[in-house]
Amino acid sequence: xSVEHYENFPVASILCPPAWRPTxxxxxxxxxxxxxxxxxxxxxxxxxxxxxxxxRADLDRLYAGQxxxxxWAGVFEALARAIDxxxxxxxxxxDLLSAFEQDVGEPHYPDxxxxxxxxxxxxxxxxxxxxHLYGVDDPLSLRQSDAICTALQLINFWQDxxxxxxxxxxxxxxxxxxxxxxxxxxxxxxxxxxxxxALVRELSAHARQKMNEGAALPRRLPGRAGWELRLVVxxxxxxxxxxxxxxGATLRQRPRIGxxxxxRLVWRALRM
Numbered sequence: 001x002s003v004e005h006y007e008n009f010p011v012a013s014i015l016c017p018p019a020w021r022p023t024x025x026x027x028x029x030x031x032x033x034x035x036x037x038x039x040x041x042x043x044x045x046x047x048x049x050x051x052x053x054x055x056r057a058d059l060d061r062l063y064a065g066q067x068x069x070x071x072w073a074g075v076f077e078a079l080a081r082a083i084d085x086x087x088x089x090x091x092x093x094x095d096l097l098s099a100f101e102q103d104v105g106e107p108h109y110p111d112x113x114x115x116x117x118x119x120x121x122x123x124x125x126x127x128x129x130x131x132h133l134y135g136v137d138d139p140l141s142l143r144q145s146d147a148i149c150t151a152l153q154l155i156n157f158w159q160d161x162x163x164x165x166x167x168x169x170x171x172x173x174x175x176x177x178x179x180x181x182x183x184x185x186x187x188x189x190x191x192x193x194x195x196x197x198a199l200v201r202e203l204s205a206h207a208r209q210k211m212n213e214g215a216a217l218p219r220r221l222p223g224r225a226g227w228e229l230r231l232v233v234x235x236x237x238x239x240x241x242x243x244x245x246x247x248g249a250t251l252r253q254r255p256r257i258g259x260x261x262x263x264r265l266v267w268r269a270l271r272m
Contacts, residue, residue: 017224020133023086026078027129031096033075038100039169048104056097063090086133092125103169108184112173112206116150123153134225147214148233154207155236158200158243161250165190176202190251200248208240219272230269238265 037051058068058076062083068076082088099122109115127145131137157164157171164171165188172187180195180202187196211233218229235257242255257265 022078023082023088023133024130026075026082027088027126029075030079030093031126033072034097034100035103038103039167045104049101052097052101052104056094059090059093059097088129089132092128095121095125106168106170108170109173111175115154115171115173118171119150119153120146123149130225134221136221141217141220144214144217147210148217148229148236151207151211151214152232152236154203154210155239158203158207158250159239159255161200162190162252162254165251172199172203187251192249192252196251197248200243200250204240204243204248208237211236211240215272227269230272231265233272234265234268237268 034052034055037055038048043051054069055072058072061068062076062080068080079088099118102118102121107118109118124146127149128142131141131145161172168188170184170187174184177183177187177199180199182195182199215233218226218233220226221229238257238261239255242257243250246253246255
């Protein structure tokens with residue numbers, strides 16, 4: 001599946017069970033469309049909020065057994081088929097919209113708890129929807145899935161500082177920044193110094209710890225699903241390796257992984 005946006009989450013990859021690919025694609029385009037309404041293009045904040053409210057109203061119609069409007073027909077037609085086929089729970093889809101609505105106001109996060117609450121609604125629902133497809137709903141698996149998804153979101157934040165800051169997006173807990181003598185205005189200047197690098201190293205260590213909390217989950221998932229999740233986990237950890245190799249200098253440059261990293265990812269996945 002071709003997508004314009006770089007994502008840490010694989011979308012309907014070759015390892016995904018073929019029967020689930022249309023549903024995973026439907027979930028992806030639902031989330032991608034709502035996310036774009038929140039922060040892509042030149043629309044003013046009031047228009048973005050109105051668009052997201054209209055998008056939410058179409059979701060409401062879907063779960064009420066009514067036909068959604070034609071504005072996002074492709075998105076909701078595919079999602080309706082996924083809901084009918086797999087009985088997708090509504091709450092994760094609602095949580096995603098809640099997070100995207102929060103993005104409209106260029107929010108700042110005073111501490112890690114508020115940032116993790118955002119991740120709970122912007123990232124964790126994806127994992128929970130996938131576990132629903134796998135028929136996995138025990139508390140341990142849900143907690144580990146949440147840990148992996150939150151870690152991926154945090155890794156994406158620390159990886160994308162050089163991209164997000166010029167767009168006035170600040171996903172850094174301000175109490176952590178203050179410990180290093182930094183505030184929001186200093187971060188927006190993207191000054192690469194010892195304090196900024198120490199902050200990124202600290203945040204990256206937190207993300208690595210969170211990923212390790214969930215890393216046992218893929219070993220318990222069956223077949224291709226488990227193998228895909230192993231590669232997702234290792235991909236996130238590899239980005240953290242790249243951040244470490246830069247000594248945390250991600251305010252000015254964005255670390256990437258590519259084809260050359262694939263053998264290492266596969267080897268690490270096999271050894272999990």
